[in-house]
Amino acid sequence: MEINTLRNREFIVAILKKIQEKIKKINYSPKIMEVCGTHTMTIHKFGLRRLLKDSGVEMLSGPGCPVCVTPNEIIEAAIDLLSNHENLILATFGDMTRVPTRKGSLMTSTPAKGSFKKIIYSPEECLLLAKENENKEVVFFGVGFETTIPSIAFTVKKAYEEKISNFSLLSALWLIPPPLKSIVESKDINIHGFLYPGHVSTIIGKIPYEFIAKDYKIPGTITGFEPGDILLGINDILDQILEDKPSVTIQYKRVVKEEGNPKARSLMYEVFEEKDANWRGLGLIPKSGLKLKEKFSQFDAEKKFGFKIKAQSKDLKGCRCGDVLKGLISPLECPLFRKACYPESPKGPCMVSFEGACLAYYKYGY
Amino acid sequence: MCLGIPAKVIEIRKDNTGKVDYLGTKIKVNFSLIEDVKIGDYVILHAGFAISKLDEKEAQETLSLLKEFIDK
Numbered sequence: 526m527e528i529n530t531l532r533n534r535e536f537i538v539a540i541l542k543k544i545q546e547k548i549k550k551i552n553y554s555p556k557i558m559e560v561c562g563t564h565t566m567t568i569h570k571f572g573l574r575r576l577l578k579d580s581g582v583e584m585l586s587g588p589g590c591p592v593c594v595t596p597n598e599i600i601e602a603a604i605d606l607l608s609n610h611e612n613l614i615l616a617t618f619g620d621m622t623r624v625p626t627r628k629g630s631l632m633t634s635t636p637a638k639g640s641f642k643k644i645i646y647s648p649e650e651c652l653l654l655a656k657e658n659e660n661k662e663v664v665f666f667g668v669g670f671e672t673t674i675p676s677i678a679f680t681v682k683k684a685y686e687e688k689i690s691n692f693s694l695l696s697a698l699w700l701i702p703p704p705l706k707s708i709v710e711s712k713d714i715n716i717h718g719f720l721y722p723g724h725v726s727t728i729i730g731k732i733p734y735e736f737i738a739k740d741y742k743i744p745g746t747i748t749g750f751e752p753g754d755i756l757l758g759i760n761d762i763l764d765q766i767l768e769d770k771p772s773v774t775i776q777y778k779r780v781v782k783e784e785g786n787p788k789a790r791s792l793m794y795e796v797f798e799e800k801d802a803n804w805r806g807l808g809l810i811p812k813s814g815l816k817l818k819e820k821f822s823q824f825d826a827e828k829k830f831g832f833k834i835k836a837q838s839k840d841l842k843g844c845r846c847g848d849v850l851k852g853l854i855s856p857l858e859c860p861l862f863r864k865a866c867y868p869e870s871p872k873g874p875c876m877v878s879f880e881g882a883c884l885a886y887y888k889y890g891y
Numbered sequence: 892m893c894l895g896i897p898a899k900v901i902e903i904r905k906d907n908t909g910k911v912d913y914l915g916t917k918i919k920v921n922f923s924l925i926e927d928v929k930i931g932d933y934v935i936l937h938a939g940f941a942i943s944k945l946d947e948k949e950a951q952e953t954l955s956l957l958k959e960f961i962d963k
Contacts, residue, residue, distance in 0.1 A: 530954055539960040563893040618938075647939020649921060669938070672893065675924050676940040724893040727935065727943040750895030753957055779950040780897075780935055780943050789924040789942065 531753030532571070540756040541580055547763040548581035556583045556715065557762060558708070558852050560701065561722035562590035562880025563750055569889035571752040582759060585714075585852035586882035588704045588807060589722050591668045592618075593850055593874040593881050595697040596805045597626040602827075602834050603666045603695055604634045610830065612639035614658060616651050617666035619644045624874045625841055631666075648673075648680040655684075655692040664826050668697040671728040674815065675789035678796035681817065681824050694817065695826040698797065701725045702733040703813035704804060709741045714852055718762035719745035720755065723777045728793075730785025731773045738771040749777035796821055803836035805874070806847025844873035849882050856883040857891065897933035897945045911936065 530536065548554070559565055565586045568574050574584050588594050604626065607615045615631065622631040622642060631642055639661065643654065648665060655663040667677045677698070684692045701722060709716065721734055726747040737743050744765030748758030758776045765771055775781050793815075802814025817825050827833060840847065844866070845859040856862045856875065866872040868884060875881035898911035898918065907923045911934060921940045922928045933945035 530957060533957075535961060536957045540957075543960060561893065563895070567895075647921070649939055672937050672942065675942070676921070676938045679921070679923055679940070722893075723895070724935065724937060724942065750893060753953075757953070757956065776953075779946050779953060782943075786924065786943060788926060792924070 531751035533753070536753055537756060540753070540760055541576060544577070544582065544756065544760055544763060545580045547760070547767060551763065551766055554581045554583055555717035555763070555766060556585055557718040557720060557759060558585045558587045558716050559720040559755075560587040560589045560705065561720070561725070562586075562593070562878065562882070564589070564720055564722070564748070564755065565882050565885045566880060567750050567752060567755055569885040569891070572889075573752060573755055574891060577759065585716070586849065586885075587708070587852055588804070588850045589670070589701065589725075590850075590875070590878050590880035590882070591670050591673070591697070591699055592620045592624060592878035593846060594699055594704075594804045594807070595621075595624070595668055595874070596803055596836070597839060598803075598834050598837050599695070599697045600624050600631070601626050601628045602832060604628045604631055605832070606664055606695065606826070606830060607631065607636050607640055607642060608634050609637055610640060610662070611637045612661040613637065614641060614643050614654055614661050614663045615666060616643045616645045616654060616663060618668060620878045621666060621668055623871065623877045625871060627839060627841065648677045649683070651680060651692060652684055652687070652689055655689050659691060661691065663692045664695055665692070666695045666697070670699050670701055670722075670725050671793070672724040674698050674797065675728060675786075675793050678792045681796050681821055682792070684824060685821055690823075693824045693826040693829045696815065696817070698815040699802065699804070700799070700813050700815070701729070703810045704807050705734070705737060707807055707810055708851060709737060709743060711851065716743060716852070717766060718743060720758050720762070721745050721747040721773070723747060723749050723754075723781065726775075726777070726781045726785065728786050728789050730781070731775060731783050734773045738773055742771045744771040746774045746776045747781050749780065805840070806850040809836060841872050846873035846875040846883070849875050856886040859883070863887065894936050898936050900928060900930055900932045900934060903928060903930060911941070
């Protein structure tokens with residue numbers, strides 16, 4: 526498939542025209558939340574937020590940035606591990622090392638003797654690290670949504686099968702449907718449609734979103750990452766509004782199947798089970814996170830190193846990432862944005878992560 | 892960060908790992924999370940794993956849909 530076609534100006538103009546015609550019939554400006562952080566990036570990179578606003582559609586960024594929703598207490602626990610334990614390798618994804626907390630960031634922290642942090646691309650790399658460093662403990666600070674969780678489950682299961690004893694997991698694993706329920710139940714905000722995340726949905730399929738259409742009558746579509754995908758998705762949501770038939774459609778059919786990826790899902794639930802979890806901004810959400818099952822508890826870093834993470838969510842003073850993640854404010858309404866918070870000296874994760882709304886606004890304009 | 896551009900499978904080993912061509916760069920990939928992958932398939936990558944196969948028929952459908960917008 527020619528990706529350029531989905532970026533073709535002629536197509537974009539034609540779909541926008543259709544969108545404008547539909548908005549006239551709807552007679553109000555619908556608020557549509559793009560749940561996924563990579564959608565936020567596409568929307569800004571290609572100037573769609575402005576084009577859509579001028580066409581009568583208001584886009585709101587959602588909670589779909591795993592680095593952003595991870596509360597400071599987990600990052601501080603990672604910093605403590607690295608600073609207090611000798612001969613420990615703390616492996617994690619790049620963005621995670623730059624998130625500022627009251628204890629600094631993983632980047633600025635001073636590792637204990639013989640310890641260091643390691644930025645990795647695939648969770649599986651941790652097992653190689655563990656084998657190459659038998660005298661050190663490798664802790665994987667694993668952060669992610671359903672897209673990433675199966676690869677982490679694969680890694681834990683492999684560690685179990687290969688009896689790798691110097692590997693453990695500090696997990697910040699998040700499920701996407703539960704916070705959407707919190708958002709639609711919140712009285713602070715009225716959302717008329719959801720662009721559901723493309724790659725989370727390759728794993729979970731469309732069924733987990735159906736309660737939003739059935740119980741809350743809000744339209745939605747699973748969409749891809751090209752500008753044409755985003756606009757086709759919005760066009761689909763507008764059709765659902767016009768026909769008064771809220772449902773969950775799949776615009777990104779070339780990649781997402783209705784049933785998702787059962788193989789990846791069964792691996793995920795072989796290794797992990799659901800738990801109540803504390804999200805940045807959104808607070809405690811029932812069954813919205815994952816923890817290792819008893820069979821794999823030997824790989825739980827909290828148990829191995831004898832600490833317990835308590836929900837406290839103390840953000841840096843003035844940082845309003847939490848409200849940005851709920852769609853309550855745009856980054857422009859945060860008093861720190863472009864005044865005290867920059868990509869080089871971020872005050873919160875939304876300015877750090879490549880999926881963060883504040884970075885998207887900063888980098889590409891608005 | 893989600894990579895929206897598919898990668899072409901160029902090598903599959905017995906242990907379910909292999910290589911893909913992603914925009915001209917050859918990358919090591921684990922195929923354990925997907926079924927029936929073949930050389931020449933296009934896959935979506937995430938954190939070193941292929942998480943989905945591209946359905947070329949559906950890709951063509953999306954293109955036809957786009958063309959309809961222009962023709963209207």
